[in-house]
Amino acid sequence: MAKKPPVPCVTSIGETAGAVWRILSANGPMPIAKLIKGVGEPRDMVVMALGWLARENKINLEDHGRTRVVSLC
Numbered sequence: 001m002a003k004k005p006p007v008p009c010v011t012s013i014g015e016t017a018g019a020v021w022r023i024l025s026a027n028g029p030m031p032i033a034k035l036i037k038g039v040g041e042p043r044d045m046v047v048m049a050l051g052w053l054a055r056e057n058k059i060n061l062e063d064h065g066r067t068r069v070v071s072l073c
Contacts, residue, residue: 016041016049021058021072029071 016039023038024030030038036046050070053059060071 012045013048013052016045017052020046020049020053020070024059024070024072029069031067031069033067035070 019039019041020035023035027038032046032050036043039046039049041049050059050061054061058073060073062069062071
């Protein structure tokens, strides 16, 4: 059986960023913990995707007490 070629990490981060954006677009602002569960990818992958979106000024991150909430710009 042939193995699938590995997907470049940057590609995976970009795809996860797209999933994050779609979830936020459909559901509005949400805590990072809830977003991670909704995306269904490993926590570190979602955090890298959030960094990607933050760098492109596509998301806002706000602290609400001990919770960090993510929303689209």
